[in-house]
Amino acid sequence: MCRIAGVATGNEAIRATEQFVEEIKKRGTNMSGRIHSLESFGTVDGPGTRFVVFVQGCPMRCAYCHNPDTWPMTGGTIMEASEIIEQYERNKPFYQNGGGLTVTGGEPLMQIDFLIELFTLCKEKGIHTCIDTSGIAYKPTNTEYNAKLDHLMTMTDLVMLDIKHIDPEKHKELTKQPNDGILAFAAYLNEKKVDMWIRHVVVPGITDDEEYLYKLGYFIGQFTNLKALDVLPYHDMAKKKYKELNIDYALKDVKPMDKNLIPEKKQFILNGIKKRREEMGIVK
Numbered sequence: 001m002c003r004i005a006g007v008a009t010g011n012e013a014i015r016a017t018e019q020f021v022e023e024i025k026k027r028g029t030n031m032s033g034r035i036h037s038l039e040s041f042g043t044v045d046g047p048g049t050r051f052v053v054f055v056q057g058c059p060m061r062c063a064y065c066h067n068p069d070t071w072p073m074t075g076g077t078i079m080e081a082s083e084i085i086e087q088y089e090r091n092k093p094f095y096q097n098g099g100g101l102t103v104t105g106g107e108p109l110m111q112i113d114f115l116i117e118l119f120t121l122c123k124e125k126g127i128h129t130c131i132d133t134s135g136i137a138y139k140p141t142n143t144e145y146n147a148k149l150d151h152l153m154t155m156t157d158l159v160m161l162d163i164k165h166i167d168p169e170k171h172k173e174l175t176k177q178p179n180d181g182i183l184a185f186a187a188y189l190n191e192k193k194v195d196m197w198i199r200h201v202v203v204p205g206i207t208d209d210e211e212y213l214y215k216l217g218y219f220i221g222q223f224t225n226l227k228a229l230d231v232l233p234y235h236d237m238a239k240k241k242y243k244e245l246n247i248d249y250a251l252k253d254v255k256p257m258d259k260n261l262i263p264e265k266k267q268f269i270l271n272g273i274k275k276r277r278e279e280m281g282i283v284k
């Protein structure tokens with residue numbers, strides 16, 4: 001349970017998000033966003049070297065989140081999209097190795113108006129764009145939001161989608177949020193033909209079960225926009241941050257994942273992908 005002011009629980013976070021959307025509407029501009037931090041030389045957030053924008057605010061509460069300080073929907077620094085592009089341009093030559101700009105968080109798609117503005121500027125300048133997301137903001141029935149999303153996707157070169165758990169109940173235990181919209185978002189990206197990389201963190205005793213890994217593979221195997229699979233070992237380096245923020249660390253008894261076991265775990269997912277593709281007659 002969260003105990004510090006400004007770090008909201010799941011329901012409080014949803015209310016705070018609604019307030020934030022209202023605030024954006026009142027401001028009458030879609031040109032600025034709430035930014036947690038910027039990183040000029042990211043190497044794990046998409047292809048090549050990347051300018052990485054960490055946005056503030058996330059409604060998920062993943063037990064292993066490395067950035068609990070990004071959770072509150074308030075706080076952060078208000079920045080205009082043009083200021084971000086100015087900072088990108090200072091180091092532009094470094095991104096010309098197939099890199100570009102990635103927005104991560106927090107949850108980028110909670111600030112869709114800002115992303116539209118930012119990616120519009122990126123495309124004017126020929127910058128490769130990537131969103132690293134949990135997909136939690138997607139609701140198939142939210143037509144107003146989805147019209148914006150359709151527009152954003154025309155300017156998005158890559159989505160890195162983190163699927164935390166394939167099982168609905170286990171997902172809720174791990175993140176305090178349901179996974180139905182997230183799985184629907186993967187299907188949406190496939191329909192829109194937006195390249196997708198799937199990321200999955202393997203946590204001992206929580207997501208390392210062969211059955212769940214295979215099911216995850218079987219699910220994502222149906223999508224022809226799937227371009228890469230990144231399987232990451234859980235580590236507990238964020239523990240210190242939780243202590244500083246006075247937030248309970250739910251995985252205190254869970255040991256870090258042995259990274260030597262990752263190829264074996266990844267193979268279970270790959271087996272699921274292969275099976276699904278064989279059934280669908282999809283040739284890789």
Ligand code: SF4
Pocket residue numbers: 058059060061062064065066067068070105106107134
């Ligand atoms: S979706 Fe990302 S930022 Fe949000 S709680 Fe999970 S790991 Fe943290």
